[in-house]
């Protein structure tokens with residue numbers, strides 16, 4: 202004989218302590234919460250493009266990283282510095298959401314710096330690269346971070362990337378030094394290789410996830426509060442009635 206009779210969640214017999222009117226109200230409220238979550242997700246999918254900017258000294262591999270992420274390839278050979286600025290659109294799948302990134306590749310050369318500053322203001326994410334084989338590019342990240350704090354929004358997602366990790370024999374910056382600097386500034390850190398593709402997708406996915414975490418939860422127009430839709434009723438502590 203079956204001593205425990207299972208009920209659908211939230212449906213309790215009168216003896217169990219919740220009447221049917223209350224339980225159907227509860228179900229309606231739950232449905233309403235789910236509808237709001239889906240609406241927020243749909244609105245997110247339709248509305249949001251996140252401006253993401255690659256910054257760092259000339260030659261650290263910003264263009265190469267973007268080409269690797271976008272086309273899955275590395276073009277070796279002579280280095281030609283980026284002049285001005287350009288962007289690539291990419292869509293990432295983060296859970297059930299589409300995260301649209303508009304990724305801007307900036308010129309690292311000093312003479313283009315004032316142009317780059319203008320793009321910081323409406324950026325939601327910044328990937329700051331240094332080259333693990335170049336001490337000056339690592340040292341300059343502090344100046345880049347100062348600029349970022351000066352020109353970018355307060356809640357911008359910042360990721361520090363130690364690129365060219367494939368060049369082990371030429372390495373002059375240890376991974377721990379990168380990690381330490383990232384901790385100091387409270388930013389996310391990864392070592393990447395635009396050549397082998399190591400951690401390239403991961404870097405952009407990490408940014409995408411962080412953007413979703415902030416965007417879905419934070420914008421006022423898409424916020425929902427459980428307390429607005431759920432009555433402050435007590436949930437019964439038992440789930441099943443005994444017969």
Ligand SMILES: Nc1nc2c(ncn2[C@@H]2O[C@H](COP(=O)(O)OP(=O)(O)OP(=O)(O)O)[C@@H](O)[C@H]2O)c(=O)[nH]1
Pocket residue numbers: 257258259260261262263264265266276277278279280281282283284307308309310364365366367368393394395396397
């Ligand atoms: N081995 C190795 N070489 C890389 C890597 N990333 C970039 N390079 C090389 O480094 C040089 C500079 O790369 P770019 O991508 O042009 O650098 P950038 O940061 O865009 O430079 P600017 O446009 O001047 O700001 C090129 O010769 C690339 O082939 C990497 O991960 N590993």
